[in-house]
Amino acid sequence: MPTAMVTGATAGIGAAFARRLAADGFGLVLVARDTERLQRAAEEYRAAHGVVVEILSxxxxxxxxxxxxxxxxGQGVDLLVNNAGFGQRGAFLGTDLSEELGMLRVHCEAVLRLTRAALPGMVEHGRGGVVNxxxxxxxxxxxxxxxxKAWVVTFSESLRQEVSGSGAHVMALCPGWVRTEFHERSRMDTSGIPDSLWLDADELVAAAIRDFRRGVPVSIPDARYKALAGLGRLLPRRLNARLSAGAGSRHS
Structure with missing residues (x-):
């Protein structure tokens, strides 16, 4: 039985990955902060799919x-999903420095260290990979x-090239607005986001897994967000920054 390790596994995109991977027959290593939610999720997946589930609070x-x-x-997994993360409202100078440093640790340092621990075994066995x-x-x-998140994309693309031909794959997943607890926990006002831009977490994960199996380097599982990301890459940096600042002032 292959094993998948998922961080931030009890809610949102992480929970959607855990549900899908359990249904696909993966054993799970679920990582999150809330022990009670981890235990409930583990019991659910064991009962529904008969898979082995470890929890790590x-x-x-x-x-x-x-x-x-x-x-x-580092003990070995076949698939690592680095999903744990959080958002913030407000501008950089208005937030507590400890929150900014915590975000960098979760979004960057954790991704780097967990990937560095898991990927060598995948390369050695010629299979598996990492979804960041x-x-x-x-x-x-x-x-x-x-x-x-820009660091995560660049890091993932670089590693994908490094392990190319080994049988292991590294992919960055770039969702847009997804209906999860993420925005509520981050105290974000999402009232200005049109209903048409919201994505379903289970559908997002299904598309991401298809892209991973096809060897896609950066998965953006929605045509609207593919266009938006393409625009962001093409716009001059100064104009891009002005548009981003304007959007942030409306939705912070």
Whole structure:
């Protein structure tokens, strides 16, 4: 039975990945902060699909939590989904520095360390890979969140080239607006987002898995967001920054 490790596994995109992978017959290593939710999820997947489920209660914003997850990743998994993350409202100068540093640890350091722990075994066995959940925000300059997700995309593309031909694959996943707990936890006002731009988490994950199996380097599973990301890549940096700042002022 192949094994998948999913961080941020009890809600949103992480939970959607766990549901889909359990249905596909993967054993699971579920990583999140809430032990009770982890236990409920594990019981659900065991009962519904008969798969082996491990839980790891860990806060990846802390050294202890990150080290524990890193150690488990290094013991070997067939698929690593680096999904844990959070957002912030407000401008950089108006947020607490500890929150900014915590975001960099979860979005960047955790992705780097868990990938570094898990990927060598995948390369050695000639199979498996890593899905690093970034965001369409990676293509638009908007504070630490966008900057950290841009790093995830670049890091993933670089690693994909490094392991090309090994049988292992690394993919960045760049969702748009997805209906999850993410925005509520981050205290974001999403009232200005049109209904047509919201994505379903299970459909997003199904498309992401298809892209991963096809060897896509950067998955943007929706035509509207593909166009938006393409626009972000093509616009001059100064204009891109002005548009991003304007959008942020409306939705912060």
């Amino acid at each position: 860990a806060d990846l914003a802390t050294e202890g939590g990150l080290a524990a997850a890193e150690q488990r990743a 959940v970034a965001s369409v925000a990676a293509f638009f300059p908007r504070g630490t969140y966008s900057a950290s």
